[in-house]
Amino acid sequence: MGKTHNLLLMTRRIDLGFSVWRFSCPGAIRLDMACKVQVESSKARTEDALPTVFREAGFRFHFYSNEGNEPPHVHITGKGGEMKVWIPEMSVEFSYRLSASEQRKIISLVKKNLDLLLEKWNEFTGKKD
Secondary structure (H helix, E strand, C coil): CCCEEECCCCEEEEECCCEEEEEECCCEEECCCCCEEEEEEECCCCCCCCCEEEEECCEEEECCCCCCCCCCEEEEEECCEEEEEECCCCEEEEEECCCHHHHHHHHHHHHHCHHHHHHHHHHHHCCCC
16 A cells, blocks of 8 residues: 555646646545546647547547557547547447446447548548558
8 A cells, every 4th residue: 555645735737838637636645546637728639639520419529639559449528528439349448527328328429430430540540441
């Protein structure tokens, strides 16, 4: 077990110049304990850097420009949450602030648009099937 530290500030913001990260941890944390991390804002990640494949049911299905070396996947944002799905495996890498029903809806939309997502992934990353 890691060393425990009591923190007066539960949330810490760090401005990296290109993005602002917010770290939220319990009041007493261990150094080896994972903290919730969220990107609060980003100056570098504009709509151009985040190619949107499609929008449906209040969600935006998109790629990040700096992830071309990873296997095919899609990021989904909307309704205050975010999710990352590996395609075509349909496995969820992470999901934040989305209900179980919203996650099921997203998975069904990814399945429905699987061919489009793979086609756009290959176009975006310059890869061929």
